[in-house]
Amino acid sequence: MTYVDGFVAAVPTANRDAYLRHAEMVASVFKEHGALSVVECWGNDVPEGEVTSFPKAVQRKPDETVVFAWITWASRSARDEGMKRAAKDARVQNIDMPFDGKRMILGGFDVMLET
Numbered sequence: 242m243t244y245v246d247g248f249v250a251a252v253p254t255a256n257r258d259a260y261l262r263h264a265e266m267v268a269s270v271f272k273e274h275g276a277l278s279v280v281e282c283w284g285n286d287v288p289e290g291e292v293t294s295f296p297k298a299v300q301r302k303p304d305e306t307v308v309f310a311w312i313t314w315a316s317r318s319a320r321d322e323g324m325k326r327a328a329k330d331a332r333v334q335n336i337d338m339p340f341d342g343k344r345m346i347l348g349g350f351d352v353m354l355e356t
Contacts, residue, residue, distance in 0.1 A: 242352040243277065244317045246324075248310040250345035251299040257283065259339035260308065270330050275323035277313040284308060299344045308340075320349065 252260045261281075268279035284307035289296045295307045314320035327333060 242355065244314045244320045245350045245352060246312045246314070246320060246347065247350060248308075248345060248347045249295055249299055250308050250310075250340050250342070251296075251301040251305040252308050252340040254304055254306045256339040257306070263336075263339050264310070266332060267336075270327050270332050271312055271323065274326040274330070275314060275319050277315060279312050280310060282309045298346055305340075317349070317351070 264279075264281040268276075268281070271279055284295070287295050287307045295301075295309070299307060301307055312320075314323060
């Protein structure tokens, strides 16, 4: 089964185009270092929950949009090696992110079911 890194972040809505350019560049780096696919999603139906929700998780502000993204890898070891190489790639050194990375949540997941 594959391995997935998942991400949720709040991006200033005005930075949509800058975020897309950032995502395209970073995706090419991950793919060159072994990622099978990279998916970036711009939220348009992401309700505020009463107890918890994507907006609450990333402390979304009124002028921000929630993005949901994932990277698929062949395995955990492929991900670990690919991330190591990607982190050393000159294209991502001192990158200017168009969002507050401190409010991004992320994690790695073993795929249990894929249909």
